[in-house]
Amino acid sequence: MATLELRGITKRFPGVLANDSVDLKVSSGEILGLLGENGAGKTTLMNILYGLYSADEGEILIDDVPQSFAGPGDAIAAGIGMVHQHFMLVPVFTVTENVVLGVEPVGPGGVINIKEAKREVREISQRYGLEVDPDAIIEDIPVGIQQRVEIIKVLFRNAEFLIFDEPTAVLTPQEIEEFFGILNGLREAGKAIIFITHKLKEVIEVSDDIAVLRRGAMVGGADPATTTEADLANLMVGRPVELVVAKEDSEPGAQVLTVSDLVVLDDRDQVAVNSISFDVKAGEIVGVAGVQGNGQTELVEALTGLRGVAAGTVTIGGKDVTHATPRQIHESSVAHVPEDRQRSGLVMSFSITENMVLDGYYHEPYSSGIKMDWDSARSKAEELVEQYDVRTPGTEVAANTLSGGNQQKVIVAREFGRDVQLVVASQPTRGIDVGSIEYIHERIVEERDQGAALLIVSTELDEVMALSDRILVMFDGKVVAEYRGGAVTAEEIGLAMAGAAT
Amino acid sequence: MTEPQLPPETPAEDNESAEPESRWTAFMNDLTGVNVDWRSALLVPVLAIIAALAVSVVIIVVSDIELWREFSLSALGDAIGQAGSAMWALFTGSFGSLAAVSSTLAFSAPLILAGLSVAIGFKAGLFNIGAEGQMLMGGMAAVALGITIDIPVFLNVPLAVIGAMIGGGIWGGIAGLLRARTGAHEVITTIMLNSIAGLAVIWMLSTDFFQPEGRQDPVSEDIAVSARLPRLLGFLDRNDLRVHFGIVVALLAAYAIYWVLFKSTIGFEFRAVGFNPDAAHYAGMKVTWLYVSVMGLAGGLAGIAGMTQINGLLYRASPGFAAGIGFDAISLALLGRSHPAGVVAAGFLFGALRAGGLDMQVATDVPIDLIGVIQALVVVFIAAPALIRAIFRVKTGEEIGQLTTGWGT
Numbered sequence: 017m018a019t020l021e022l023r024g025i026t027k028r029f030p031g032v033l034a035n036d037s038v039d040l041k042v043s044s045g046e047i048l049g050l051l052g053e054n055g056a057g058k059t060t061l062m063n064i065l066y067g068l069y070s071a072d073e074g075e076i077l078i079d080d081v082p083q084s085f086a087g088p089g090d091a092i093a094a095g096i097g098m099v100h101q102h103f104m105l106v107p108v109f110t111v112t113e114n115v116v117l118g119v120e121p122v123g124p125g126g127v128i129n130i131k132e133a134k135r136e137v138r139e140i141s142q143r144y145g146l147e148v149d150p151d152a153i154i155e156d157i158p159v160g161i162q163q164r165v166e167i168i169k170v171l172f173r174n175a176e177f178l179i180f181d182e183p184t185a186v187l188t189p190q191e192i193e194e195f196f197g198i199l200n201g202l203r204e205a206g207k208a209i210i211f212i213t214h215k216l217k218e219v220i221e222v223s224d225d226i227a228v229l230r231r232g233a234m235v236g237g238a239d240p241a242t243t244t245e246a247d248l249a250n251l252m253v254g255r256p257v258e259l260v261v262a263k264e265d266s267e268p269g270a271q272v273l274t275v276s277d278l279v280v281l282d283d284r285d286q287v288a289v290n291s292i293s294f295d296v297k298a299g300e301i302v303g304v305a306g307v308q309g310n311g312q313t314e315l316v317e318a319l320t321g322l323r324g325v326a327a328g329t330v331t332i333g334g335k336d337v338t339h340a341t342p343r344q345i346h347e348s349s350v351a352h353v354p355e356d357r358q359r360s361g362l363v364m365s366f367s368i369t370e371n372m373v374l375d376g377y378y379h380e381p382y383s384s385g386i387k388m389d390w391d392s393a394r395s396k397a398e399e400l401v402e403q404y405d406v407r408t409p410g411t412e413v414a415a416n417t418l419s420g421g422n423q424q425k426v427i428v429a430r431e432f433g434r435d436v437q438l439v440v441a442s443q444p445t446r447g448i449d450v451g452s453i454e455y456i457h458e459r460i461v462e463e464r465d466q467g468a469a470l471l472i473v474s475t476e477l478d479e480v481m482a483l484s485d486r487i488l489v490m491f492d493g494k495v496v497a498e499y500r501g502g503a504v505t506a507e508e509i510g511l512a513m514a515g516a517a518t
Numbered sequence: 519m520t521e522p523q524l525p526p527e528t529p530a531e532d533n534e535s536a537e538p539e540s541r542w543t544a545f546m547n548d549l550t551g552v553n554v555d556w557r558s559a560l561l562v563p564v565l566a567i568i569a570a571l572a573v574s575v576v577i578i579v580v581s582d583i584e585l586w587r588e589f590s591l592s593a594l595g596d597a598i599g600q601a602g603s604a605m606w607a608l609f610t611g612s613f614g615s616l617a618a619v620s621s622t623l624a625f626s627a628p629l630i631l632a633g634l635s636v637a638i639g640f641k642a643g644l645f646n647i648g649a650e651g652q653m654l655m656g657g658m659a660a661v662a663l664g665i666t667i668d669i670p671v672f673l674n675v676p677l678a679v680i681g682a683m684i685g686g687g688i689w690g691g692i693a694g695l696l697r698a699r700t701g702a703h704e705v706i707t708t709i710m711l712n713s714i715a716g717l718a719v720i721w722m723l724s725t726d727f728f729q730p731e732g733r734q735d736p737v738s739e740d741i742a743v744s745a746r747l748p749r750l751l752g753f754l755d756r757n758d759l760r761v762h763f764g765i766v767v768a769l770l771a772a773y774a775i776y777w778v779l780f781k782s783t784i785g786f787e788f789r790a791v792g793f794n795p796d797a798a799h800y801a802g803m804k805v806t807w808l809y810v811s812v813m814g815l816a817g818g819l820a821g822i823a824g825m826t827q828i829n830g831l832l833y834r835a836s837p838g839f840a841a842g843i844g845f846d847a848i849s850l851a852l853l854g855r856s857h858p859a860g861v862v863a864a865g866f867l868f869g870a871l872r873a874g875g876l877d878m879q880v881a882t883d884v885p886i887d888l889i890g891v892i893q894a895l896v897v898v899f900i901a902a903p904a905l906i907r908a909i910f911r912v913k914t915g916e917e918i919g920q921l922t923t924g925w926g927t
Contacts, residue, residue: 322800343802352800360796366789374790375801378783386782 018079018095019043020065020177020208025074027060027232034060036233037074040210042177042225047199047209049223049240051216051252053449054420057232058212062179066098067091078177097175099166101182107155111148112137115169140171145201159308160191167198178202179210184218185447188307189477189510196222214252214450216245217478228252253450263461266485269298272438272469273319278328280311280318288314290493291328296438296469301460303484303501304473307513311493312473313355316442319471320352321345333437346375348438351431355442355473357420361427364416368408371415372397372430396433404429405455421452428456432463439463439470445479457483477506477513491515563853563860565906566899567867574892575601578884604884611877612870618877620751620761626869627764627830628653631823632847633854633861634768634775635690635816639704640856641779642812643792648693648708649820650844651715652686656821657828658722659685661835664741664828665728674744678829679767679822686821687814689715694813698806704813712844720837728835738835747830764826769862771819776858788812820844849897868893 022040026033035057042048052058063069065076067085076083078094085091088098105114116133123129137150146164154162163183170178180199184192199222202209213219219226219240226238228251236251249257273296280289289311296302306312317323319330321342329338332348340348354361362371373382373393381392397411406425408418415423424445431439444460445453460483464470474480480487487504489497489512497512579585582597612622632649639646660682667674693711696702722728723736730739750766751759779785790798791808799805827839850868854860875889899906 341802342800346802354800360794360800363790363794363797365793370786374797377786377801383783386784388781388783388786390781 017044017206018176018208019077020096021077021080022061022065023075023077025061025064025071025076027057027064027069027071033232035064035071036231038229038232038234040227040234042208042210044176044206044208045203046224047203047211047222049219049226050210050212050229051214051219051226051248052212052229053214053252053451054447056229056252058229059181060232061229062098062181062210062212065091065179066096092173092175095174095176096179097170097173097177098179099163099170099181099183101185103162103166105154105162105165107153109154110150111152111154111157111165111168112150114154114165115172117169119173136172137168140168144168144171144198144205146198158191159186160188160194163187163195164198167202175207177208177210179212181212182214183211184213184215186308188513189506190514192218216248216252219248220245230254249450257450258454261457261461261482263483264465266300266464268300268485269467271295272298272333273471274329274331275319276329278315278318278330279326280314280323281326282314287326288493289318292490292493292495293328294488294495294498296471298437298467298469299464300485301464301470301472301483301501302486302488303480304471304488304490305477305480305509305513306473306475306490308475310490310513312442312475312490315490316352316355316440316471316473319345319440320350343375349434349436351434351436351439351441351468353424353427353431353439353441353444355446357423357427362415362423365414367414368401368406368411368418368426369394369397371426372400372411372433374430376430376434400429400433401426403433404459419449421448424448424452424456428459432459436463436468439468440473441470442473443475444472445474445476453479477509481506481509489513562903562906563863563896563900565910566853566896569899569906569909570892570895571605573895574888575605577891578604578888600882600884604878604882604888607878607881608871608874610874611881612874616751617756617758618873620759621873621876622866622870623761623765624831624869625872626865627762627768628823628826628843629846629850629868629872630765630768630862630865631771631826632820632843633850633865634771634858635686635819635823635844636847636851637854637856637858637861638775638779638788638819639812639816640851641785641792642788642808643795644694644697644809644812644816645705646690646693646708646813646816646820647705647848648690648711648817648844649823649847650840650842651708651712652689652817652820653824653827653840653844654715654719655689655824656682656686656818657824657835657839658719659821660745660825660828661728661738661741664745665739668742668744671744671746671748674742675747675763675829678745678825682821682825683818684821686824687818690817690820691810691814693817694810697813698809704809716837719835719839723835723837736837740834741829745829746833747826760831762826762830764830767822767826768865771822772858772862775819779858784811820847823847846893849893852897853900867896 020042022038025035025038027035038061050058060069064071067088067090076085083094085094106117112130112134115137121129121132134150140146141148146168148161148164148168154165183195187195199209199211211219211223220243223240226240226243226248228235228238228248230252238248238251275295276293277291278289278293279287279291282288304312314323318325321340321344325338329336331337332350335348337345337348358364363374369390373396377383377388381389383389394411401408401411404425406429407422415426418426441460445456460470460472472480472483481501484501487499487501487509488495489509491513492515496515499509578601579597582600584593585597611618613619632653635649635652636646660678663678663681667677689711693704693707696707697704720736723738728738730737747763749759750761750763779788787798787803787808790801790803791805795805823843824840827841828835832839846868850864851861854864871889871892875886878884879886
């Protein structure tokens with residue numbers, strides 16, 4: 017039986033103690049859940065284990081023998097395999113080609129023996145129940161299958177210790193179930209597994225042991241059989257966290273957003289939103305659940321003027337905005353929290369002040385004529401930073417120096433910090449820490465209570481269920497189901513998300 | 519938890535920026551009204567220049583032909599002496615006398631203007647390789663006006679500036695329009711437009727409109743005296759004081775661009791598009807229109823640079839009157855970190871090198887081509903702060919940052 021142990025691992029970056037004397041141990045046939053917020057040091061720790069960084073202090077032991085890794089090559093040779101959250105696959109290669117990349121079985125004359133490679137891929141895939149077609153091209157297969165390819169890749173390199181970095185972030189609820197099946201299979205096959213996540217429920221469900229990192233230090237372990245989500249959240253954040261969003265029943269008012277027979281095309285001119293109709297009323301939160309890539313992105317872009325509408329109409333507050341520009345939408349008192357904060361929500365090298373006026377810079381009081389009034393922009397930014405609890409040394413630092421949660425708060429502050437009648441928020445809490453999630457959820461409910469209409473699009477089922485007064489499920493460009501919040505189970509929604517409902 | 523965790527940004531309280539700023543920095547900030555960490559902004563360029571000059575000295579020494587014929591200590595001494603006098607001539611030729619300073623300023627004017635052209639492109643995420651062609655088109659517009667219109671100088675010079683700005687602006691705007699409408703990358707289109715402009719100038723100079731009667735070679739008539747940029751030191755009545763009104767135009771342009779970039783809504787849009795076109799689009803800015811206006815403005819600035827060559831120096835057009843200034847402008851904008859103040863400083867440096875280079879060639883056997891080597895070395899050292907850090911063992915600021923978006927994006 018093999019064991020992997022970290023002893024007293026310490027890693028310092030200038031000004032930051034990323035890992036503070038961390039101990040960790042995992043043995044064959046065991047799944048260790050490693051829990052921690054963003055920036056808690058999970059990834060740093062795993063990068064040390066994978067040979068990408070070297071620890072300042074401490075040692076890595078395999079079967080009680082100290083190891084030294086100069087690079088990932090050494091770690092792989094020692095039997096460590098890592099499945100990254102962002103897959104390291106070549107999209108135009110086949111499954112087999114990706115698996116053998118770098119360690120190709122070579123025949124005479126330096127020719128790759130692809131037949132032999134394919135045989136080995138098939139064998140691994142059968143032995144561990146990782147169903148894949150060795151000849152499929154990566155870009156043609158779903159994310160869940162791509163992940164299996166990553167796992168096969170690691171097993172092909174004879175890994176005994178498997179590290180999964182946030183493996184469920186990209187999966188649908190059904191794919192997550194299948195993935196847990198795979199994890200169990202690997203455990204029974206005698207592999208030692210480290211499962212990194214910030215999702216409390218999953219870690220309880222699948223782990224044999226739980227370790228919690230906070231600010232670089234191991235703050236404790238927990239037994240999955242006896243612990244609760246609240247206990248784990250408490251350990252992870254360092255204070256009690258409200259996991260359930262407290263809110264009264266909604267009192268819907270007049271229709272604010274009305275969408276009728278909307279058709280939107282994607283970048284390749286395929287129908288992404290297929291003739292859907294719904295409305296959102298004042299004082300109501302409507303959640304849109306769905307697996308990523310079922311038209312939600314295109315829907316939001318069409319509603320906010322970023323993408324053209326092929327057919328149908330959109331009205332906001334009684335005004336037809338079907339073909340409005342982003343600026344006209346902005347001026348119709350619509351707040352938009354975009355799906356990807358770094359790609360489109362912020363200019364990362366701009367200061368907080370500049371980001372706070374990113375969409376309002378062109379009017380009073382931030383400018384008159386073409387002259388910017390930076391003093392008034394700055395004082396507004398200072399006010400918003402204070403009001404929305406953005407943790408920053410000041411308003412003149414660049415957005416990229418903030419943590420993900422604080423970056424998101426900047427966007428929320430900018431978008432909510434004026435009178436709005438409609439909020440369109442896409443993945444409002446993706447990839448941010450529990451404390452910030454709690455805060456942003458409170459703000460969303462507060463906007464509702466002040467009479468705004470809110471459309472929340474999220475692939476996190478828990479989030480949609482916690483926030484929504486009404487839930488729409490999108491599948492293949494259509495709204496396939498509608499539920500009243502609180503009157504539906506995750507399983508029902510999950511089935512609808514997979515296209516089982518009609 | 520998604521991004522690979524590289525060393526986290528150092529919190530501000532541990533950073534030197536949080537230390538009480540030095541008295542010198544405070545003084546410079548008061549003086550200029552700009553809040554900048556002057557030490558880190560200037561350290562790398564200054565060290566890069568020193569390093570470039572040092573390497574140049576080595577190049578002069580090792581390329582000494584006597585040294586290769588037969589190595590001896592005295593030959594080595596001569597070579598080093600030669601390098602020393604070359605450097606001295608470079609200095610005296612650029613700053614050593616009133617005429618030298620005048621010459622430096624005269625060379626600096628078009629360099630600063632063309633440098634601003636490239637810099638504003640960088641700020642908006644566009645790589646304007648086309649300053650050379652835009653200079654030619656702006657210059658030709660100035661020639662066309664200068665040979666046909668003769669009105670008082672205080673009207674004719676502004677007319678030349680405006681005409682050149684329009685001429686260059688259209689040429690730059692074409693590249694912007696192609697980018698906005700078809701996605702054609704401006705690096706490709708501006709390079710092509712440079713060639714087109716170069717050949718168009720030759721063709722234009724062979725037409726009756728431009729060509730003086732009785733001439734067969736491609737050259738234009740002289741522009742009206744009233745269209746010439748007045749010599750600033752004309753009152754001294756000396757022929758060797760070439761500095762003209764163009765340097766004033768260049769400095770005014772630099773201030774105007776500074777104001778536009780950092781104090782106006784338009785500049786905010788330019789910079790937002792430059793760093794993140796998706797976010798600019800999301801924020802309601804018209805990204806495609808911005809590409810056209812940035813390239814138009816960049817072309818206009820380069821056009822004025824071309825005008826200063828014609829109306830300040832040559833008084834007539836001949837092929838290639840842009841003299842490679844449009845290409846030097848790219849290095850210059852990099853050196854100046856695309857900031858108008860940096861471009862002015864870099865423009866003076868390159869102007870001084872061009873002016874001093876002439877004296878160096880006359881006074882020693884060192885060819886003027888060495889100036890190109892020095893300029894290139896400065897840019898290499900600027901672009902590789904790590905190298906400077908290693909050579910001088912200093913802590914320098916961050917890298918120059920993103921200059922353009924990728925190909926075809």
